[in-house]
Amino acid sequence: MAEEIQLKFHEDAEKKKLHEQLEEHHKKLEGIKKDAELLFRNETFRSGEFQGLTKREVEIKVSSETDVIRVHTGIEGFDELIEGGIPEKSVVLLTGMTGTGKSIFAMEFLIDGALHNEPGVYISLQESLEETMNQMRFFGWPVDKLAEEGKLLIVQPELYNFDGLLTTIEDSIDRVGAKRLVIDSISIIGMYFEEPFKIRKSLLDLGQMLKKLGCTTLAISEVGEGEVELSAYGVEEYVSDGVVVLYYIKKGGMFLRAVTIRKLRSTRHSTKIHPIEIKRPGGIVVYPSEEVFSEAG
Numbered sequence: 001m002a003e004e005i006q007l008k009f010h011e012d013a014e015k016k017k018l019h020e021q022l023e024e025h026h027k028k029l030e031g032i033k034k035d036a037e038l039l040f041r042n043e044t045f046r047s048g049e050f051q052g053l054t055k056r057e058v059e060i061k062v063s064s065e066t067d068v069i070r071v072h073t074g075i076e077g078f079d080e081l082i083e084g085g086i087p088e089k090s091v092v093l094l095t096g097m098t099g100t101g102k103s104i105f106a107m108e109f110l111i112d113g114a115l116h117n118e119p120g121v122y123i124s125l126q127e128s129l130e131e132t133m134n135q136m137r138f139f140g141w142p143v144d145k146l147a148e149e150g151k152l153l154i155v156q157p158e159l160y161n162f163d164g165l166l167t168t169i170e171d172s173i174d175r176v177g178a179k180r181l182v183i184d185s186i187s188i189i190g191m192y193f194e195e196p197f198k199i200r201k202s203l204l205d206l207g208q209m210l211k212k213l214g215c216t217t218l219a220i221s222e223v224g225e226g227e228v229e230l231s232a233y234g235v236e237e238y239v240s241d242g243v244v245v246l247y248y249i250k251k252g253g254m255f256l257r258a259v260t261i262r263k264l265r266s267t268r269h270s271t272k273i274h275p276i277e278i279k280r281p282g283g284i285v286v287y288p289s290e291e292v293f294s295e296a297g
């Protein structure tokens with residue numbers, strides 16, 4: 001009997017504590033709601049840490065205090081769409097159908113890094129070393145000089161096994177002290193395994209590993225012609241911090257190239273589809289103030 005009473009006493013105390021916590025939570029919520037209303041009316045905050053500040057002032061304060069280091073892509077017009085660059089050390093999936101410009105985009109990102117003392121590694125699982133180098137030379141980028149200086153390393157791993165690939169990626173990063181990494185493309189992982197389960201599991205493992213390596217990474221993924229999926233196996237986008245989609249769109253009697261940012265962590269990014277061009281020399285040019293599908297058509 002005494003035990004029962006004691007148990008009940010404990011239960012009551014627990015309930016009381018929970019009740020108090022809930023009340024406190026509600027009070028906080030009320031405060032947040034009031035501040036949110038003020039935000040809309042553009043008045044100054046009446047209480048809390050932002051007291052006396054206007055919405056604009058709070059925005060500036062918050063954005064300067066969130067210490068997201070941004071990595072410039074070097075792609076003309078693109079960084080404007082993503083608050084100045086990709087958050088450092090994030091893994092971004094670069095996806096699109098064949099010929100949409102994924103490899104060129106990724107190469108340009110590495111060249112920009114190499115030119116600014118951020119060494120980069122290009123893991124080429126599709127094209128040969130020479131083909132990749134040639135493509136870069138074609139755009140007028142000083143690929144040979146950067147490679148000699150140890151600021152750019154292009155690697156074509158043997159397609160033996162998945163574990164071997166992971167080791168090659170790690171070793172290559174160590175060799176040049178890479179800050180940027182490109183994998184062209186992760187869809188090739190599908191070739192290592194027969195069972196769909198193993199492919200997905202490996203892509204998840206790869207995603208985890210890439211995050212631990214600490215490079216700002218562009219992982220290229222291919223989608224088939226006319227498909228609406230973001231990736232070949234449907235899991236790649238979930239292990240990425242961001243997804244950039246490149247398009248080749250039929251509009252009227254011609255095809256247009258375009259780009260959109262499907263997600264990017266810690267970033268207020270554009271949600272529009274922007275036209276792009278591939279130029280030689282130079283590379284990709286994004287038009288941030290233009291849209292492919294504007295209301296005017």
Ligand SMILES: Nc1ncnc2c1ncn2[C@@H]1O[C@H](COP(=O)(O)OP(=O)(O)OP(=O)(O)O)[C@@H](O)[C@H]1O
Nearest residue numbers: 096097098099100101102103104105222278279280
């Ligand atoms: N100098 C150039 N001017 C205009 N377009 C170019 C130029 N060079 C390449 N291109 C275009 O870029 C396309 C190739 O781009 P890229 O190799 O980056 O595509 P991708 O998305 O990587 O394709 P894949 O999935 O087949 O690897 C070519 O098909 C061509 O249309």
Ligand SMILES: [Mg+2]
Nearest residue numbers: 102103104184
């Ligand atoms: Mg390619």
